[in-house]
Amino acid sequence: MLPVRRLASFLMQAGLLGGRLNPRTNALVGVAASLAAVLVALLLRQAISPWLIGAQFITFFPAVILVTLLFGTAPGLVAVAAAAAASTLIPVPAQSAAQATSATLMFIFVALLDVAIISTLLVTNSALKRSLARIGELNDHLRAGEARFRDLLETAxxxxxxxxxxxxxxxxxxxxxxxxxxxxxxxxxxxxxxxxxxxxxxxxxxxxxxxxxxxxxxxxxxxxxxxxxxxxxxxxxxxxxxxxxxxxxxxxxxxxxxxVTVRREGEERQALLIRELNHRVKNTLASVQAIVHQTLRTARDPEAFTEALTARLAALSQSHDVLTRNDWGGALVRDVALEQLSPYGRGVEGRFRLTGPDVMLSPNRAVTLGMVMGELATNAAKYGALSDGGTVEVDWALHEIDGAKWLRLVWTERGGPPVQAPNTRGFGTRLIERSVQGLSGVARLAFHPGGVSCEIDFPLLTSET
Structure with missing residues (x-):
């Protein structure tokens, strides 16, 4: 079946003009063109007969070649048959029947050979066109793929x-x-x-x-x-x-x-924060442990222990709140004092007054000062000026000792109930003194009848202003 199909495909090969038409129209046009070409060749041959004796097929070869080239194999075969028939109308010198038959057969053979050669060229031409078209498509796909690759590369x-x-x-x-x-x-x-x-x-x-x-x-x-x-x-x-x-x-x-510069820097910051957090948690837990231990030693009963411990832990928590708002970069003395006193000033005008320059303390030292201020504020709320309509004044200033900057903070209570000096030094007093000693400073508490005062003096670090 395959050779038959190939033969049929070969016979249906279109010419240079026939490929532009549908198969049915191409067949009709091809047959008409074949007959017309043979007729023109016949008329031309008859016209030159007076000057050309013999060679009756000379004008039919170009007709067959032209028809095959323009309209394809089938019209070319029709042209061969029509030319063979038309050649009998050409006057030739006397020849025998055998000679006439031999000449016609020779014409048919050569013409069919021309048709076969031209058809093969047409098949090759069609295959070449298809190959070139396919190559063009592949080149388009290749260019599109290359463009996509470059777009992907450039936008990566x-x-x-x-x-x-x-x-x-x-x-x-x-x-x-x-x-x-x-x-x-x-x-x-x-x-x-x-x-x-x-x-x-x-x-x-x-x-x-x-x-x-x-x-x-x-x-x-x-x-x-x-x-x-x-x-x-x-x-x-x-x-x-x-x-x-x-x-x-x-x-x-x-x-x-x-x-990965940004990521490495982030990892380093994270590691630093983890180390800092670990350090601060340990310090905080140590502070809580000390507060609980000392409060337990000085408490008269469970209620007093609970009240004192709650107040001191609240002071510690409030100090941490100030630092958190500043991303643990330190805290101003004003903010530390305000955080500890603000719970006792709600709804009452002028319960406390804060006066002094802006001084930024490092995180650990801000927590320590907050604990001291919290202890003073708790005692003032329970027994001092903040318990009975009085006021608290907190003043601080900078001064120098031997070329080093020191901070002096004075806590003064006024207008509260009469004050009596305690017979024993409680944990609150020891907490204040020891905390300030941790700042390399000194705390001096005074119990005047008009109110408690506390003077705190400690040196500033070179990074603190």
Missing amino acids: PDAMVIADRDEQIVLVNTEAERMFGYARADLIGQPITKLMPDEFRSGHQGRIAAFLAAPRLRRMGYGRNLFGLRKDGSQFPIETNLNLLPGSDGGLISSVIRD
């Missing part, structure tokens, strides 16, 4: 550097230009080690050889320090993925490079 959020097996850079994207500070033209054709610090170049050949021996996705820089080198000589931490892009040239090495 990471730097992409593609090198050949000799480690010469053949392609980079915009992010690589930005990350390393080079123009694209400065990188193409350069060794990929151009983007590496010197200390990483020595072992690079071995790593690439191992990668090419067993090419697979390989991550580098994860869990270890790997750095890139910018044009200006600066280094920055990176992570990179290596992969092999297959191709007829042995493949290209693709490197996807990510700048």
